[in-house]
Amino acid sequence: MESITKNRQSPEVLRAMVERAYGPDRTPVGEGWVSELGHGWFNVAYRVRLRDGYEAVLKIAPPPEVEVMTYERGAMGIELAMLDLVAAHTSVPVPRVDFADRSRELCGADWFFMPFVDGDNLGVVGPELAARELAAYKEQVGAANREINSVRGTAFGPLAGPGDASWRRVFTGIVEDVLGDGERRRVDLGWDYDTVREVLAEHAASLDEVSEPRLVEWDLWDGNVMVRDGRIACLIDHERAFFGDPLIEVGFAGTQLAAFGDPTDFMRGYGHPPLTETESVRRRLYCLHLTLVMVIETVYRGHTDPGQYEWARGQLAEIMAQLGRTRR
Secondary structure: OOOOOOOOOOOHHHHHHHHHHHHHHHOOOOOOOEEEEOOOOOOOOOOOOOOOEEEEEEEEEOOOOOOOOHHHOOOOHHHHHHHHHHHHHHHOOOOOOOOOOOOOOOOOOOOEEEEEOOEEEEEHHHHHHHHHHHHHHHHHHHHHHHHHHHOEOOOEEOOOOOOOOOOHHHHHHHHHHHHHHHHHHHOOOOOOOOHHHHHHHHHHHHHHHOOOEEEEEEEOOHEEEEEEEEEEEEOOOOOEEEEOOOHHHHHHHOOOOOHHOOOOOHHHHHHOOOOOOOHHHHHHHHHHHHHHHHHHHHHHHHOOOOEEEHHHHHHHHHHHHHOOOOOO
16 A cells, blocks of 8 residues: 555665664575565555575654654554553464664664564455355454453553543544644545534543443454464554553444444454444444544545545545534
């Protein structure tokens, strides 16, 4: 996926990164040892083959001169912290970090190496799978997501803090950051920004039902699931994690917006019953947040194809209607 946030580097810089991480004896020479992985939307990622044949993936954060959305600042640090938490407190398969460098000396940004995962990307192969096989994977994703959500936090908010005892304050603050990002770049939502704020305020009482902070992945799309031989091989891309309400996980989005897919198999694997009335209201607010991000990020990432923007605006209009607002 193309985005101006991808911090591509020359072979010379990439070789210097390999040497720093693995040492000169394992640093490759010649050509053909590196290739870009193209599925991500935010960071650039390279598949690297070392001199001894070991295969790794290098992820590099966006260049410092590229403006990102507020919640994306310091995203690689969030991912590294999330990998530690998941590895320490769950059995969910996530990448091991071989080496991380946050000095920003070689490319002006954070970067890290992890082992290459031998598997298929569920977002790529999913449409080609038999219905029963895809359903089994979705159930496994639900079960893995529940295990991640079983990790308790001491407060709602960022992994590194500061936290807050009120989920309402944290979530409304998250949405306000997104709206502020959109206003700063004059992104046309199809709605007045203050109307969106009014809708959020009208339904915010539903957030008070959430009293216990849980570890939330938030970005667990099929494209972040690697599978092999009928099992999840690894979950990747953890830079958007925080402590919040598990219902904000993207696997539940389809309960309100059909465009995000049938959530039945995910919810079966998760072990979640049908949503209550208050949970449904809360999930609509989370869909509001998600669609706002999807509209506004197209501008921050420099997308030239209007398709993603128009599609996301359509989903935003649908969830606004569910929350009681229709365009005049």
